[in-house]
Amino acid sequence: MALPPLPPPRLVRQLRTMLRIRRFEEALIDLAGSHDVGHFHVYVGQEATGVPALDLLEPGDVSYTSHRNHGHLIARGVDPAAMLAEILGRATGTNRGKGGTLHLASATHGFPTTSSSVGGLIPIAVGSAFAFRELGTGRVSAALFGDGALEEGAWHESANIAALRRLPVVFLVENNSLEALGQKANEYPSSTLAAPRLADLARPFGIPVAVVDGTDAGGVHAAMSEAIERARSLEGPSFIEAQTVRWPGSRPLWPQLVTGPTDLAMAWDPSRIGDEHRAWHERQDGVLRFAREILAAGAASTDEMLAFDREARDEMAAAVRFALDSPYPEPEEALRDVFA
Amino acid sequence: MAQTRYIDAIRGALEDEMTADPAVCLLGEDITLGGPFGATTGLVQRFGEWRVRNTPISEATVVGLAIGAATVGLRPVVEVMFLDFITLAMDQLVNHAAKLRYMTAGALEVPLTIRAQFGATGGFGAQHSQSLEAWFAHVPGLRVLAPSTPADAYAGLRAAIRSDDPVLYLEHRGLYWQRGERDDSAADNPWRARVRRSGTDTAILAWSRMVPAALEAAERLATDGLNVEVVDLRSLSPLDLETIVASARRTRRVAVVHEAVTTGGLGAEVAAAISEAAWHELAAPVARIGAPFAPPPAGPELEAAFVPSVERIVAAVRDLVDRGVAASFAPGA
Numbered sequence: 204m205a206l207p208p209l210p211p212p213r214l215v216r217q218l219r220t221m222l223r224i225r226r227f228e229e230a231l232i233d234l235a236g237s238h239d240v241g242h243f244h245v246y247v248g249q250e251a252t253g254v255p256a257l258d259l260l261e262p263g264d265v266s267y268t269s270h271r272n273h274g275h276l277i278a279r280g281v282d283p284a285a286m287l288a289e290i291l292g293r294a295t296g297t298n299r300g301k302g303g304t305l306h307l308a309s310a311t312h313g314f315p316t317t318s319s320s321v322g323g324l325i326p327i328a329v330g331s332a333f334a335f336r337e338l339g340t341g342r343v344s345a346a347l348f349g350d351g352a353l354e355e356g357a358w359h360e361s362a363n364i365a366a367l368r369r370l371p372v373v374f375l376v377e378n379n380s381l382e383a384l385g386q387k388a389n390e391y392p393s394s395t396l397a398a399p400r401l402a403d404l405a406r407p408f409g410i411p412v413a414v415v416d417g418t419d420a421g422g423v424h425a426a427m428s429e430a431i432e433r434a435r436s437l438e439g440p441s442f443i444e445a446q447t448v449r450w451p452g453s454r455p456l457w458p459q460l461v462t463g464p465t466d467l468a469m470a471w472d473p474s475r476i477g478d479e480h481r482a483w484h485e486r487q488d489g490v491l492r493f494a495r496e497i498l499a500a501g502a503a504s505t506d507e508m509l510a511f512d513r514e515a516r517d518e519m520a521a522a523v524r525f526a527l528d529s530p531y532p533e534p535e536e537a538l539r540d541v542f543a
Numbered sequence: 544m545a546q547t548r549y550i551d552a553i554r555g556a557l558e559d560e561m562t563a564d565p566a567v568c569l570l571g572e573d574i575t576l577g578g579p580f581g582a583t584t585g586l587v588q589r590f591g592e593w594r595v596r597n598t599p600i601s602e603a604t605v606v607g608l609a610i611g612a613a614t615v616g617l618r619p620v621v622e623v624m625f626l627d628f629i630t631l632a633m634d635q636l637v638n639h640a641a642k643l644r645y646m647t648a649g650a651l652e653v654p655l656t657i658r659a660q661f662g663a664t665g666g667f668g669a670q671h672s673q674s675l676e677a678w679f680a681h682v683p684g685l686r687v688l689a690p691s692t693p694a695d696a697y698a699g700l701r702a703a704i705r706s707d708d709p710v711l712y713l714e715h716r717g718l719y720w721q722r723g724e725r726d727d728s729a730a731d732n733p734w735r736a737r738v739r740r741s742g743t744d745t746a747i748l749a750w751s752r753m754v755p756a757a758l759e760a761a762e763r764l765a766t767d768g769l770n771v772e773v774v775d776l777r778s779l780s781p782l783d784l785e786t787i788v789a790s791a792r793r794t795r796r797v798a799v800v801h802e803a804v805t806t807g808g809l810g811a812e813v814a815a816a817i818s819e820a821a822w823h824e825l826a827a828p829v830a831r832i833g834a835p836f837a838p839p840p841a842g843p844e845l846e847a848a849f850v851p852s853v854e855r856i857v858a859a860v861r862d863l864v865d866r867g868v869a870a871s872f873a874p875g876a
Contacts, residue, residue, distance in 0.1 A: 228618060265614075297604065298646060298647055298650075301648065302646045308651070310646050310647070310650050315614045315615070316639075316646065316647055316651055320638045323607070323634055323635065326608050326610070326611065327608070327639065328611060329608050330608070330612040330614075331611040331612065331614060332611070333608055333611070333617075334611070334617045336610035337568065338617070344611070355550070357603050357634075358605060360599065360601035363599055364598070364599060364601065364604055364608065525569050539649065540645045540648055541645055541684050542686070543652065543708050
């Protein structure tokens with residue numbers, strides 16, 4: 204697999220979206236160094252999964268995501284400035300400061316709500332699929348979650364019901380714990396599952412499974428296209444495991460820019476890659492991989508890509524300024540929207 | 544208006560709302576068979592299998608599924624077979640349904656009704672008889688209704704289904720076969736408390752099955768010359784503090800009666816609210832009458848002793864009037 208079989212302008216747009224996500228998260232980590240941002244999770248390293256996958260959803264399709272949601276929202280067009288404002292608890296945020304990083308949502312972009320109770324989004328995503336089927340809308344519901352959510356009982360109940368009723372839902376599992384077994388004691392624990400393969404948890408329900416490299420945009424695109432087609436034609440749910448290595452900066456409980464700000468030129472100039480994080484920069488960073496593939500396909504030049512990257516950085520710098528300049532909500536806001 | 548049973552009023556409300564709004568659908572275990580007591584009998588024949596949907600025994604996912612369906616246009620009514628089993632769905636109900644409107648700053652509505660049957664009667668034992676309403680009244684964003692009459696069972700369920708908030712609708716097994724007139728006028732607001740019997744000497748505040756018990760106690764006390772008020776709270780969240788406090792001011796003595804265990808029960812909240820609002824107008828501390836701090840027992844004699852009786856209510860009110868404190872009150876009892 205290589206690039207998704209899409210027209211070059213659309214591939215270029217996907218690259219720009221990946222760069223915007225990467226620069227958003229870097230700007231946030233940077234901001235956390237100077238401001239009290241609180242805890243948050245970043246999507247660094249999974250851009251080549253979320254961007255091509257969500258690019259296949261149509262307006263009206265819903266997607267439910269988790270604590271690691273920033274990349275998903277940007278991929279479907281949510282304004283990064285409003286997202287940063289939300290993360291900082293400002294009145295201009297996507298949820299008027301009442302959701303925060305864990306619950307960023309924008310119904311108009313297909314994110315009705317975001318759940319940070321691990322696995323909690325899965326039944327809700329199945330429920331929207333149930334409604335779509337009952338209402339005959341032809342819409343698709345996507346559940347985007349990490350490998351840890353498969354440890355929850357809700358997964359098994361949801362897989363059963365989705366399969367029984369052939370509901371139009373896609374379970375996209377972003378397994379970012381490939382190297383979990385190699386971690387030292389007291390590092391972030393995850394994927395404590397007796398099943399050796401995540402897809403084994405979907406197969407007994409008769410749910411078709413696909414296991415793809417999460418840095419391979421073409422592979423993600425192919426699996427997701429098939430799953431969405433199956434859902435839209437009411438043939439039932441699908442399970443996709445997209446495998447990535449956890450970005451070293453996400454190994455500590457608080458994200459750190461341990462691999463440095465992304466140097467896009469590493470994609471075509473190996474001499475810029477140092478030894479400390481060689482594996483990451485050479486093989487595991489999906490954004491660099493996608494840039495290499497774009498270049499090889501002739502969809503954009505290095506100069507063009509550097510220009511896109513500058514635009515992304517400028518956009519995020521402006522988003523940070525917007526968020527910091529935004530007012531906090533009035534205290535009364537805390538009391539609103541409890542009941543209808 | 545003809546007399547109807549409480550359980551038939553529930554079915555009537557489901558039928559009328561499903562007729563009025565095609566977005567209303569039912570989900571639950573064995574509901575196409577009518578459920579364990581017949582509340583949904585005949586509905587699948589009338590509305591079909593997509594709208595009256597049997598589910599696997601998966602409470603967490605069924606409640607979550609209903610939330611996800613509600614967020615994109617359906618108005619689901621979930622039957623939780625016994626309130627005790629709602630414990631399996633707490634994450635969905637408490638962390639999701641109750642909070643989605645708030646976390647999205649009002650962008651999302653969750654028009655979801657959960658019907659749950661409950662009560663210590665029939666010897667179902669500790670896992671099928673609990674009164675857990677205080678847990679849910681403690682959660683902002685979740686409405687809780689506990690009707691005591693067929694009229695309120697009907698009007699309350701219709702109001703719950705029409706509400707744009709998630710509603711936990713508590714139906715008492717011991718009331719299912721009680722008869723009464725159904726009120727279809729919609730003139731009465733089921734979200735407000737209702738004075739069932741006006742009085743001046745003491746107010747008994749109750750809900751669900753304790754309302755008929757309180758009314759019977761009030762009748763017995765009337766033969767002693769005591770004029771007792773009975774207020775049916777009906778909505779346990781939000782509480783109608785206006786009506787509650789007005790009754791306390793009028794009568795100066797209050798007993799809160801519920802079937803749940805007294806410790807940490809909703810009676811404590813009501814007593815505290817009255818004390819804060821009307822301390823200087825009270826002639827006695829607010830008394831709480833509830834079940835002892837024990838799980839509901841199964842055997843008929845033990846179960847009867849567990850549920851607050853009319854005799855206990857009568858004795859407590861007499862104590863309030865005669866001694867200024869209810870003898871039955873003991874911390875933890």
